[in-house]
Amino acid sequence: MSVDQRLAELSAALPGDVVVTDAERTDKYRWDRANDPRAGVPLAVVRAESTEHVQTAVRWAAKHGVAVVPRGAGTGLSGGASAIDGCLVISTERMRAVEIDPLTRIAYVEPGLLNAELKAEAARHGLWYPPDPSSYEICSIGGNIATNAGGLCCVKYGVTTDYVLGLTVVLADGTAVELGGPRLKDVAGLPLTKLFVGSEGTLGIVTRIVLRLVPAQRTPSTLVATFASLDDATAAVLAISSRMRPSMLEFMDRASINAVEDMTRMGLDRSAEALLVVQSDEPASYAAAEIAEVGALCDAHGATEWFSTDDPDEGEQFVVARRSAIPALELKGALLLEDVGVPLPRLGELVRGIEAISADHEVLVAVVAHAGDGNTHPLVVFDPADAAATARAQTAYDAIMRLAISLDGTITGEHGVGRMKQPWLRDYLGADVHALNRRIKDALDPQGILNPGAGI
Amino acid sequence: MSVDQRLAELSAALPGDVVVTDAERTDKYRWDRANDPRAGVPLAVVRAESTEHVQTAVRWAAKHGVAVVPRGAGTGLSGGASAIDGCLVISTERMRAVEIDPLTRIAYVEPGLLNAELKAEAARHGLWYPPDPSSYEICSIGGNIATNAGGLCCVKYGVTTDYVLGLTVVLADGTAVELGGPRLKDVAGLPLTKLFVGSEGTLGIVTRIVLRLVPAQRTPSTLVATFASLDDATAAVLAISSRMRPSMLEFMDRASINAVEDMTRMGLDRSAEALLVVQSDEPASYAAAEIAEVGALCDAHGATEWFSTDDPDEGEQFVVARRSAIPALELKGALLLEDVGVPLPRLGELVRGIEAISADHEVLVAVVAHAGDGNTHPLVVFDPADAAATARAQTAYDAIMRLAISLDGTITGEHGVGRMKQPWLRDYLGADVHALNRRIKDALDPQGILNPGAGI
Incomplete structure (x- = not known):
């Protein structure tokens, strides 16, 4: 059967405009936000509208041995949704239904729904869906499930998997x-719901999600502190996180402070080596006490200054500044986005080590971090037109992963392995754990058609 | 090779008294707390002292095709640790090390450590390990991992899996x-740590655990309410749980109230159809407001009376009463312990349905429940010397699982499938999900030696 005949078979099996094959329209499905230069060209894109559409597309791919790349909103930062040559992209962008049961605080969601859309819908019922990747306004719940996405409030409220009750x-x-469903406790059979959260589309394609919501967050109070010394700042992080549970504990280094200041002109201290943004969402009087304790710990660890506010809009400005780091650095060049994490006591060594890698490789590496989780995002900035600089950036990207592994850390805390980090996965996991991953992959996808080259 | 030769080989491979083979000493390893009358006779028991001992024992079992039954403290309620004829029991009772890093709030634990021992050790550092099965004083962390154990505070603080960062x-x-380790976020590779929590020893044997702790719980306030009508009580549960997040929301029916009163003579209202125990651990003034709201909701739903206290000892008496239900009912006969759960809005239907099953089968079924989770423990009480009564009890036990399934509920919320519930698992999961479970089991344990007949 020729390629054209196969595509005709696919188109015939699905309604009107679900299958897209012309290159002009499939082109935007080649890349996710990792902008992997090695992204391939898909054979076709299925813009599924239902579980049945996904089933039809996967059956077709299985029959013809075609690789399937599942795709949500395409905002992944590790290349997990970038296309490979001749693949079928299955996009869930059109599957955006959401239904909330306020009585049981449960949301029934389709995977194309944006994280921000779910938050807004939950808020209408006085409820909250905590996981908040920095990209929450543009990323989809399906992608969040695929990567077990984290975010800023995860230091207190956990990550995506903590909110998933069931999956189709x-x-x-x-x-x-x-798998699973609207039951708060269920231990019958293996915990397969959990196995699929974070599996990056390598074991199956999620088409419906049952999520647990919580009561609306209390209005947080915010503290911003600047430090002349990086070491003082990382010491303050450890002191804060060992004494209390802030609802946010974020870090920016000098390069990211300056990039954000270049873009926003909001008056950040360009000379600071580090900036922390800390929030407390405890009841008002307790939040005030918590923020005061954070301030005292910042003082004790050499902060040059700190400022606190219980005005939510004022506080949000600093959170937006932190969230703006990636777009601000994208203005300066192409990015290789790192996502390494370490046990919290090693955070200082990691950040200092990244600084040394940046100097050694003569490449700008800006660091933002979900510091309270030990999860950092070193952003390697380079000019893609400069071959030597690009090569140095890639070497620095590698070196940062090796550094993290040497500090008992992980190569990815929340973005996923995708295609960008897969070459390092075996080194990180070790041969036995890697083999265990492969045994499960092979048991569930013996043909190897689901997102090959990504995840595991 | 004869059985004696095989056992000699096992004994030679392990130190002195690690291997136990004489029937008098192995007898107590035949049953867990489910007291399954079908429990078999083990060939030997290995009382492992290290990961290496477990490895040696499993390699021996694999070589000779001997079934392995992993065992923690033997307090399981579904028969997951009851022996089968000719098996090797691997007990972790001697592996009880615990080490706590207060700076990162992480505990490194061996599986034989009791839940209460971990709680006590954490408390020495001002920390808390939340999961609290009613048996917390006698159950082990390894068993808690095997079943993904829940408890009373889980309605607010989640279940075992939410605290597991890493496993050996x-x-x-x-x-x-x-798998995993002391990193708060790590998405590199499949989420295998999560796959093993709740796998009931069917995929591997856990020998070391990395657990996340949280700051000590605030002293809770307690409210106890009695209801003349069961329906009023379940309606109150739904009203409470949809409006706030109590740190405990427990239920007892008339039969369990009376059994506990028979044992304790603490003055419970024997005429009540239901009793609720509710706690709030919010900061003091907020807890007072929350408890007042619970009281108002109890009034609105026809409570005959309610009583509240912020004295922790006084409150604890009622929690102890609730926890005493199983021992109190064990004084009245043998028990078949149910663990069915439903979506919260179906709780009333479930409890009413159980009442009907009890009447139809002329067998006492007392119900206690983690009501806020929709997770109930119907306790079927019977005289094991009366064959007809025993048969009626077994039929009622079956009928309760079928009722739960018909209400979109689960056959087990927190005790696990074990050997007692395995016959119902396929019906509950459906053929496709059951097959998916088996594919993973077969990929990881192709010989089928790990806890056969239990779990999946």
């Missing part, structure tokens, strides 16, 4: 299974 | 792997 998943042979 | 696991071929 299309397996590699097109079978759809329902 | 001995696989079916004797390989030991380290």
Whole structure:
């Protein structure tokens, strides 16, 4: 059967404009936000509208041995949704239904729904969906499930998997299974719902999600502190996080402070080596006490100054500044986005080590971090037109992962392995754990058609 | 090779008194707390002292095709640790090390450590390990991991899996792997740590655990309410749980109230159809407001009376009463312990349905419940010397699981499937999800030696 005949078979099996094959329209499905230069050209894109569409597409791919790349909003930072040559991209962008049961605080969601859309819908019922990747306004819940996405409030409220009660998943042979459901506790059988959260589309494609919501967050109080010394700042992080549970504990280094200041002109201290943004969402009088204690710990660890506010809009400005780091640095060049994490006591060594890697490789590396989780985002900035600089950036990107592994850290805390980090996965996991991953992958996808080259 | 030769080989491979083979001493390893009358006779018991001992024992079992039954403290309620004829029991009762890093709030634990011992050790550092099965004083962390154990505070603080950062696991071929570790976020590779929590010893044997702790719980305030009508009580549960997040929301029906009163003579209202125990651990003034709101909701839903206290000892008496239900009912006969859960809005239907099953089968079924989670423990009480009564009890036990399934509920919320509930698992999961469970089991344990007949 020719390629054209196969595509005709796919188009015939699905309604009107679900299948897209012309290059002009499939082009935007080649890349996610990692902008992987090695991204391939898909054979076709299925813009599924239902579980049944996904099943039909996967069955077709299984029959013809075509690789499937599942795709949410395409905001992934590790290349997990970048296309490979001749693949079928299955996009869930059109599957955006959301239904909330306020009585049980449960949301029933389709994977294309944006994180921000779910937050807004929950807020209408006085409820909250905590996981908040910096990209929450543009990333989808399906992508969040695929990567087990984290965010800023995770230091207190946990990550995506902590909110997932159930999933509908299309397996590699097109079978759809329902795992878990609207039950708060269920231990019957293996915990398969948990296995799929963070599996990066390598075991199945999620088409429906049952999520636990919580009561609306209290209005947080915010403290911003600047430090002349990086070491003082990382010491302050450890002191704060060992004494209390702030609802946010974020870090920016000098390069990211300056990049954000270049873009926003909001008056950040350009000379500071580090800036911390800390929030407390405890009840008002307790938040005031918590913020005062954070301030005292900043003083004790040599902060040059700190400022606190219980005005939510004023506080939000600093959070926006922190969230703006990636777009601000994208104005300066192409980025290789790191996502390494370490046990909290090693945070200082990691950040100092990244500084040394930046100097050694003569490449700008700006660091922002979910500091309270030990999860950092070193952003390697380079000019893609300069081959030597690009090569140095890639070497620095590698070196940062090796540094993290040497500090008992991980190569990815929340972005996922994708295609960008897969070459380092085996070194990180070790041969035995890597083999265990492969045994599960092979058991669930014996043809190897689901997102090959990504994740595991 | 004869059985004696095989056992000699096992004994030679392990130190002195690690291997136990004489029937008098192995007898107590036949049953867990489910007291399954079908429990078999083990060939030997290995009382492992290290990961290496477990590896040696599993390699021996794999070589000779001997079934392995992993065992913690033997307090399981679904028969997951009851022996099968000719098996090797691997007990972790001697592996009880615990080490706490207060700076990062992380505990490094061996599986034989009791839940209460971990709580006590954490408390010495001002920290708390929340999961609290009613058996917390006698159950082990390893068993809690095997079943993904819940408890009373889980309605606010989640279940065991929410606290597990890393595991050392001995696989079916004797390989030991380290999954996860002391990193708060890590998405590199499949979420295998999560896969093993709740796998009931069917995929591997856990020998070391890295757990997340949280700051000590604030002293809770307690409210106890009695209801003349069961329906009023379940309506109150739904009203309370949809409006706030109490740190405990427990239920007892008339039969369990009376059994506890028979044992304790603490003055519970024997005429009540239901009793609720509710706690709030918010900061003091907020807890007072929350408890007042609970009281108002109890009034609105026809409570005959309620009483509240912020004295922790006084409050604890009622929690102890609730926890005493199983021992109190054990004084009245043998028990078949149910663990069915439903979506919260179906709780009333479930409890009413159980009442009908009790009447139809002429067998006492007392119900206690983690009501805020929709997780109930119907306790079927019978005289094991009366064959007809025993048969009726078994039929009622079956009927309760079928009722739960019909209400979109689960056959087990926190006790695990074990050997007692395995016959119902396929019906509950459905053929496709059951097959998916088996594919993972077969990939990780192709010989089928790990806890056969239990779990999946």
